[in-house]
Amino acid sequence: MLAVCGMTALQVNAQTAKSSYFLDGMYHNYQLNPAMQAERPFFAAALGNWSFKANSNFGLSNFLYPYGDNKLTTFMSSSVSAEEFLGSLPRSLQMSTEMGSNLFAAGFRLFGGYTTLSVTTHSAMSMNIPRGFFEFAKKGFQEDYYSFSGINMRTMNYSAVTLGYSHQIIDGLRIGVNAKYLVGMAYANITMDKFNVQMSEDKWMVETHATAEAACYTEVSVGAGPVDELNSVNVPLIDALEDFSGNDYKQLLPAFKPAATGFAFDLGIYYDMSSIIDGLSLSASITDVGGINWKYLTKLSINDSKVEFDGIDEIDPNDFEGSIEKELTAIAEDLGDMFAMPYSHGTQSMVTKLNPVMYLGAEYNMPFYRPLSVAMLYGKRFGEYGGWDEVRGYLNISPLKWLEASANVGVSTYGTTWGWMFNFHPKLISFFVGSDYMITKVTPQYLPVNNMNGHITIGINKPLGKRK
DSSP: OHHHHHHHTTOOOOOSOGGGTTOTTOSOGGGTOTTOOOSSOEEEESTTSEEEEEEESOOGGGTEEEETTTEEEETTSTTSOHHHHHHTSOSEEEEEEEEEEEEEEEEEEETTEEEEEEEEEEEEEEEEEETHHHHHHHHGGGOSEEEOOOEEEEEEEEEEEEEEEEEEEETTEEEEEEEEEEEEEEEEEEEEEEEEEEEOSSOEEEEEEEEEEEEOOOEEEETTEEOHHHHHHTOOHHHHHHTOOGGGGGGOOOEEEOSEEEEEEEEEEEEEOTTTSTTEEEEEEEEEEEEEEEEEEEEEEEEEEEEEEOOSOOOOGGGHHHHHHHHHHHHHHHHHHHHSOOEEEEEEEEEEEOOOEEEEEEEEEOTTOTTEEEEEEEEEEOOTTTOEEEEEEEEEEEEETTEEEEEEEEEETTEEEEEEEEEEOOSSOEEEEEESOOOOOBOTTOOBSSOOOEEEEEEEEEEOSOOO
């Protein structure tokens, strides 16, 4: 089961691009701040708002170094000192990927405010590797103790049905809320919080403590009631089919029930301060506050395992090959014991939290040309793994009612990057394309030289009605 869930990490929780935050003609900004109201009612399906992004705090430049005449060598070369290599690495090497899509979205004016309804899919993966791994690779036996503690790999995949509403309370002040019903599709989390290696001349001592948890499938019911044997282990439909033969398959009327459901909400506020400072507006929001209850989650663990390796020292000269094989087999068995996760906590239910994101924004429209504005957005994503902080500065322009663009620069946990957004939104159709993270330097094989911060978003929407 863990292996199947691990495959889902290859899919890549995404939402509307931050580059669009201050563009009034965008229809999906309610996902960043539910107080935002689109200029028109709208409808979108499939490609209404699709995005993919990847972030990391390391790149090829951390592992490849120039030498000689335009040549490259790896960090393992003797020409690269341990201090130079390890000094370039963060304490923990982090990477995350996210992908999201709107299957359906609509916005319309209702009860004096603005209402949105959407169905979206989200998939996210994050990975954390401690610097100790590369310290061991570079220094080898120069040290007698290494810690690889803090390894983590996590993936969360779910769909969301979101109902949102934004309303103006007083002149210039709007508040909004999104309520989300979540359906979990797959989840896996592997954490090795203890992985220490103590080395001496005659033996190694390895200490480990790890947990792994995963949930992947829906609940399968047959006929009028559930198949108890299947529900107890929560197997997929194909395994259920194998329990039937001949014409019995006709009795199999599968009814899928979500094995993981949950709720979340977003809150937002927008304040136009023009009555106090002409051209200034402030906004704030927090999104993805909630979680998913996985009914059938499998949990395994290694509880403070200690394995000792004392090398190969019992060689029979009369049976050399047999002795070597015996010793290698013993080492393999020790390695298997170290990572076997023998302690099973069985199938249980567990709530996994989403990673909430907070945004604080300020925008100022230039008095000499109102369609031009400067802005700043602070974002913080909470979470033990995959969390980040970011400050982004914007230059926005809307020379025509149906045309607007943004250019911005951000400094975050993942380094410095720049983004952009182009939004074409006349009466008949709305089209946007942009990026929050641009990869500016790549190898001839198109691999990022510096931090792997890349993002692309695109959408096509159908405007309805008149502008507000």
